Amino acid sequence: MTDDREPTMTGYDQARWIDGDEPRYEPLLSEKDETTVEVGGDDGPLPDDLTRDDLTLPELSEPELARHYTRLSQMNYGIESGPYPLGSCTMKYNPKFTEDVAALPGAAVHPDRPDGTLQGTLELMAHLQDYLARIGGMDEVSLQPPAGAAGEFVGILVAKAYHEHNDEGHRSEVIVPDSAHGTNFATAALAGYDVIEVPSAEDGRVDLDALEAAASEDTAAFMLTNPNTLGLFERNIEAVAEIVHGVGGLLYYDGANLNALLGRARPGDMGFDVMHYNVHKTFATPHGGGGPGAGPVGVVEKLAPFLPAPRVRERDDGFERFDPEYTIGKVHGFEGNWLVLVKAFAYIARLGDDGLRDASAKAVLNANYLAERIGYEVPHGPFHHEFVASAGDQDAADVAKRMLDYGVHPPTTKWPDIVSEALMTEPTEIESRDSLDDLAAAFEAVREEDDETLAAAPDRTTARRIDQTEAARNPRLSWHDLAD
């Protein structure tokens, strides 16, 4: 039997692009002339005091190296070790098939080529823009921002460009509720706005009277996440939108908690004008650690001309990149963190409408089940994807340290400060009932313990209590410091 298909790209094929009419190839490593990279010497590009002739590298056998990395992995605790209910962070397992898709040779083509040679890439981007727009109830989406916080900043810059375009550049204030994520305050300040903080009402939601008092013709935007940081749906969202729009402001949706609404409610339908998507939280792309992320931004029609460039659209003869009319410009190299976007696309395509609805249902069910199972006081509720318990007379930070001893990751502690000694807990949809029961048992064991035990925790972990004060006052930032 013969295979008469065209040969496909495999592994590490040469990158190729078209320069005029000529195809050009990136040379293979073996073809590169080693002498082209010179260091030191009279003609070298580096000054003498930055070069050296000798280099002491550790000499290790393969087994030694393998043991070193295995030991490091055993000292660590991650989502593949056990439950990780770090509230607000949405620590979800990243399905391995998304890595497989991102590792396909066709997924990693160089973007600096004519649109005609990138049709597959552009088609995927166009579809992802469309998926995200439909999920958020937005009209148009930019995939470019490289992280959630970057998306937030871009969203507010787009709002600012819109106001300035309409001769409303005098709007100088962004309103943020006291329960908001810290990035909201930072985003507004970085974009040049004065930040107006409004307190939450008794029920943990936006205080409409306070919002009404804060809103004015100086209001550029109100930033909100829904469900909010306490895991509560902002029931008055339509009234909130009316107040903000009534003074000519825009309503910004922080997509951090969109995983609670997937397939069930859409920010656009609630009156939001601009939003960012945290693809690592709402879907499942690798998370945190300063690595590549993605924070696409969605907008309603009237803001679309201001989105970052380039965007992707479909034409009769295929897909093309284009610059929106009044674009704020580029905010990242090429098309953003492309492989992260591929993983988000793969996740959405694999789950489909039913799968996404199922994910949000389980996220909400799991949070409420766990909230019922623990003995700590849990004010407010019922909840969406997360809840905030109170450690009461115990110190929430000590509770967290002690939970490590029971083999689970603790919740986020001491925030938001509208609940005292907060234990902000988000199990996510990935945990089974057994796993939630284990988690509840850990909470319960710690709740019964005395302050002395808590203050001495953890005592069963690889690293004991870290001296935070010493670490902050005298940080060791290099291995050289360890020698002292």
Added chain:
Amino acid sequence: MSFNIPDDRRYLESHEWTEERDGTVRVGITDFAQDELGDVVFVELPDIGDDLDAEAAFGVVESIKAVSDLYAPIGGEVTAINETLFDAPELVNDDPYGEGWMIELDADGSLDDLLTPEEYEEQIE
């Protein structure tokens, strides 16, 4: 728990103390404030020569638990800052009314409207 509230100073609701010293006014944070904050790990102060408005934020104090703004008790020009705190922020915890002082001001008003020690003590009770 009782906190040290020296008689020779005036106080702010936001837990700063002020002390008149030969025509200048020295400012720091109170014993209560340093206790609430916990271990202070970083202090940010204005530059000498900066003009401060009364009640405006003039700096930041950061502990392992929280980050707080510092508020000027009174308007005036900054004539001195305690640079020692940049390398030894623990002085704010160890000696809040002495070595842990933060700035000195050429004040353009009187301290009389600020809280007396008795009034401040009532506030933190």
